[in-house]
Amino acid sequence: MALLSVSGLYKSFSGVSAVDGVSFSAEPGELLCLLGPSGCGKTTMLRMLAGLEDPDAGTIEFDDRTMNGLAPQQRGFGLMFQDLALFPHMDVFGNVAFGLRMQKLPSAQVQARVQELLDLVELGGLASRKVHELSGGERQRVALARSLAPAPRLLMLDEPLGSLDRALRESLQNQVRRILKEVGVTSIYVTHDRDEAFTMADRLIFMNHGRIIQTGTPEEAVANPADGFVARTLGFKNVLPGVVIDDGEALKIECSVGLITAPKPPGSGTEKGSEITLLVDESGISMSGIPADKTPDGNLLQGVVIERVFRGDRYEVRVQVGKGELYCHAVAGAASGPAQSGQSVTLALNPRSVRVLQGGN
């Protein structure tokens, strides 16, 4: 039996459903990442778990007890808000001590626990600082310490690093994961950033339009994205809707860039006439400046370079092909450099880099 199990959770605001029948579970000590675009219902999910919103339907069970109807302060959960919500009228100590004082712990114990937490987040010397005297990264860590202080049974973090710059975010990601694992608290971490999710998560939950699209480890998700949305969230750039026009040994698929041959995946859903999503790995496309003299056959496509972007170790080239576009990589450092914009090129798609996703777009 899982520690947390959520089933059939539903919530709508003035007729618009924000969370639309969500079920998942979490094992003790697990770090789940809830991944999805803004407005997909992630925050509403967390607020229902925390008891700040009542679900319209569905149950939340924790440690074999139903949580529905319990007030936030009765659940023993922690929630770190996106805007952190540090109490501006208290110093760092007061913020971290708040939850402990609510438990009416003796002040010596509060003192010791706060110091322990501040040491854990490496802010040991800042106990008497005012909130507005802290830097962005320090605030984040104070908020984390405050959430952890009362030893919550479940910790939820709502895009806690969202407001920080990239470098700081990356260094804090590792630190937060280390701390959460050290404490061993079961956590749900909300983000819309793929790299952050990869860094943090034991398991990913992809949410879109209030529903869970896919759950799995980062590796599983990358190997097998459930649909176009998950693929795009994972950072794949060539995600093309298409229609199967021939389902022989290999599939022939009509899509915006033309006719593409792809290996047939196991399972159903790829019969002739099915609408599928095509995923083409950028690194599996080789580009040559010489236009093919024969008619494109198999996965040989003609296109015109739209733009190229230098990425340090490679160029990323955007190519107009038929009515659509494809992204491909070109090695940096070649004497002539890759194609200039406006140049005609031929793209060869490695069949193994072409995947068919049964799910919709």
Added chain:
Amino acid sequence: MTAGRLLFLLPLVYLAIFFVYPLGSILERSLGGESGFGFDPFKVLLNDSYYLGRIWFTVWQAVVSTLLTLAVGLPAAFLFARYEFPGKTLLKAISTLPFVMPTIVVAMGFTALFGSQGIVNSALESMFGLDEPPVRISNSLTIIFMAHAFYNYAIIVRIVSALWSNLDPNLEHSAKVLGAGPFRTFYHVTLPMLLPAIASASLLAFAFSFTSFGVVLVLGGPEFATLEVAIYELTAKLFRLPLAGALSIIQLGFTYFFLLLYSRFQEQSVVRMDLKPREATSRKPVRLWDKVLVIAMVLVLLAMLSPLIALVVRWITFDGGFGTAQMANLFSDERRSYFHLSPVKIIWNSLRFALTTVAISLVVGTIISYFITNARRRWRNMADALVMLPLGVSAVTLGFGYIIALGRPPLDLRGSWLILVIAHSLVAYPFVIRSLLPVLKGMNPNLREAAAVLGASPSKVFLLVELPMIAPALLVGATFAFAVSMGEFGASLILVRAEFTTMPVAIFRFLGLPGASNLGMALGMSVLLMAVVAVGFIAIERFRYKGVGGF
């Protein structure tokens, strides 16, 4: 920049002539009697148990009034800050009416409601067949407290709900998730963050109760005279000007002490916090408990407004007939009207004085606001407290100062209506400052520089960039200035000449004349005054909701 510096001199000169000089003259008059310079009037006052009693009474009645005001105002502030419900805008506009109503009208409303022939008593008498009015709170402390709470709770509602509605609700949610129940969440998180707003609102409510005049004069009766009433009696009835002057100075001392507290507390209690837009913080009452709460609080608010409603009802049902008869009487029978002055003339007086007051207040208030915004840090708070002083100085004191100082060469304004407008503007411009300062302080200085770099002259920068941004705040300030002038009673009563009678003064005179017809005309005039102020206020309220916080 020199022209700009010269512009700053304008309010300085204005304050010197119309505020410092008259008050200085009071000081001179009380300390430098015929027998030479001395503290005799103060000695007389401080040895007279009557005046010591007045001082003590004024302080403690203001304390009780303020506590009562808080008790009524805070729930309403919560209601407006945290809930969205149909009719909220209208209700908020209406619930601000009492504050801008002339004291004399407020007093009449209370009489109409609780007076011996008032609505409550009439209803109770007919219901239970009583021969005597069962509720007797006319000329009592109770009715003074009630009237002060009624009069000032809008200050609490306005100031506190402005901050409350911008507080991040996640702060309260955090506290709850961390294990605090609703009560402890309020006590440990919400209340401390609201404290600056609650304290400054309380101090303003206290200052208004402390210098209360019309309410006490009409509702309280002689045994409940505040300092303000005592000053009026010394000046206008007993003609003991040195004593009145000394008493004014004593009152001014108290007022200054409160203002110092106010500005010091404001400075200390500033908690830097990220404020949230209102839309993000309020919700519709969905749960049953929320609905019950909202409905209950709306009912309490309507009960608060009952004196105004009572006034209208009393006017409509006056003398058994419809109030229009009195209204017609008011306008037709010029011979019987006050000082042979037609009511239209009286209304016109009030209107043009109010509009002139608005103009003066806007100019003075805007210049001072810019001055404070640009002043060095150490001067800023001091200047802020000083320019607010006229708000705490009672109109009677001011009017009295004018009689002494501006009724003689080199500056004899006694015959001019300007003197009245200037007195009004002194009470009104602080409101312009209070609504303008937050906007100016929050304005991005880069905007001004960007416009200058793009080639705009300072005056163009003001007209094209700054004015559109501060316009909503100016509008709010203008409304308060308008209302202050329309309702001002104390200074008008002292300074006014017959041909410059304003509506509140006319109401007071009507009330002082015998006969049902005069009472009817007082009622009619009150309803008119209420309508004029209300229409203006509700119209402006629509602009206020564009996001600029009020005073």
